[in-house]
Amino acid sequence: MGEEELFWRETQTQTQTQSRSQSMDGAASAAAAGWTWPWTLSVLLVLFTYTLLTSPFCSRFRRRLRSFSSSSSSSISTPAATDSLPSIRTISDLDLKNLIDNLNEEEEEEEEVIWENVIHKTSNSISYEAKCCKPKDGPLKYLSVTTFEDCSVDKLLNFYMDNNYRVQWDKTVVRHQQLQLDHPSSTEIGRTIKKFPFLTPREYVLAWRLWQGIDGSFYCFCKECEHPLAPKEKGYVRVAVFRSGWRIRKVPGRNACEIRMVHQEDAGLNVEMAKMAFAKGIWSYVCKMDDALRKYSAGGKQNNIINPTAVLPIQKVPREFEVVKDMKDAENSMATVNQQHAEICTSKKLTRRxxxxxxxxxxxxxxxxxxxxxxxxxxxxxxxxxxLASKLTKRGGAAATASSKKTR
Structure with missing residues (x-):
């Protein structure tokens, strides 16, 4: 009995040991099986995330998100540290001289340019007329005159230079970004995105500069340029040729001012299509601009914006340009006076009273x-x-005597 009991106990002990080892093996296998799924899911999640971030859809989404955030935060973004950027010499006084000649239509006298009237419209508060021509080189050239009633020169200047407000009223402007303010040359550079119906958005990287004349008028010339802060991006058509300038001055004799503008732009459109689009839509655009100007003035925005002279010093028109302009004005005035005097003398000879x-x-x-x-x-x-006959006879005799003395 003692040996059987000992055998029974050894057998029971071995059975318990085997059951414990089996239970431990089961727990280990269960634990291993439990860790396998989380690792698999983690790897799949990492692979999916990487694939999504590198997809073209995500790239477009990030670009749109950046543009939305930049446009919603401010329509004119603050320029980067422009002290490290090189000085700008894009626009010179020679550009101003050419602008003055174009505004006065002096270059066309030598080139025999044929102008074509495009539009002439008038309302109670504004009038607009424009004509165009096709130069030998370059895109269509437009020359327009817009007259604003009950408006001062300073008010119209501030309105035109307020790009932040332009984003609000000009629905073609999607975004404007200020790139650089160059104090040595008094030149500003900016980037503007415009959207037109049925067309890819146009991208403008432009430099502009202001001058003031001795008569209180203001000149501005703007042209295309390149800038390190505005690399070319997909989804936009960058305008390669852009030359535009204007003069704002007071209309003599009444409370009004005019802006005379010459404009050339190659936006990649057909010439006839561009001309038709301009003729059909420009008057509506001018009326919207006039309405925005009245709201701008009524809201007192001219007191809230940064005056152009506070941002960059406005250069004076060189004296030699002013002298030439004054001489030409004097010559025109003298010619007008001589013509009037000749007409008066002719009328006196024909009808002596x-x-x-x-x-x-x-x-x-x-x-x-x-x-x-x-x-x-x-x-x-x-x-x-x-x-009366005797008096007239005496007067005729005296006139004849005077003429005979002169001939002698």
Missing amino acids: PSSKLIANGLLLLGGAIYLSRGHSSLGSKVAMAY
């Missing part, structure tokens, strides 16, 4: 003759006619 003294004496004599004749009108008229 008797002097006021002769007329007064004749009337006095006529009245006296009528009084003396006491109703005999024939007698009074005969006396008056005799007196």
Whole structure:
């Protein structure tokens, strides 16, 4: 019995040991199986995330997100540290000279350019007229004059230079970004995105500069340029040729001012299509601009914006340009005066009128003759006619004598 009991106990001990080892192996396998799924899911999640981030859809989404955030935070972004950027020499006084010649239509006298009238519209508060021509080189050239009633030069200048407000009223402007303010050259560079119906958005990287004349007028010239802060991006068509300039000045004799503008732009459109689009849509655009100007003035925005002179110093128009302009104005005025004087002299030769003294004496004599004749009108008229004939004879004789003396 002792050996059987010992055998039984050894057998039971081995059975318990085997069951414990089996249970431990099961727990280990269960634990291993439990860790396998999380690792698999983690690897799959990492692979999916990497694939999504490198997909073209995500790239477009990030670009749109950046543009939305930049446009929603501010329509004009603050320029980067421009002290490290090189000085700008894109625009010179020679550009101003060419602008003045174009505004005065002086270059066309030598080139025989044919202008075509495009539009002439007028309302109670604004008038607009434009014409265009096709130069030998370059895109279409437009010359327009817009006159704003009840508007000052400073008010219109601030309105035109407020790009932040332009984003609000000009629906073609999607975004504007200020790139650089160059104080040595008084030049500003900016980037503007414009969207037109049925067209890919156009990208403008432009430099512009202001001048002030001695008569209080303002000139601005703007042209295309390249800038390190504005690399080319997909999804936009960058405008390669852009030359535009204007002059704002007061209209003499009334509370109004005008902006005379010359504009050339190659936006990649067909010439006839661009001309038709301009003629059909420009008056509506000008009316919207006038409405925005009135709201701009009524809202007192001109007191809230940064005046252009506070950002960059406005250069003075070189004196030699002013002298040339004054001489030409004087020549035109002198020619007008000479023409008027010639017309007056011609009219005097054709219709010589008797002097006021002769007329007064004749009337006095006529009245006296009528009084003396006491109703005999024939007698009074005969006396008056005799007196007038004698006076005219004396006047003709004196004139003949004077002319004969001059010939001698």
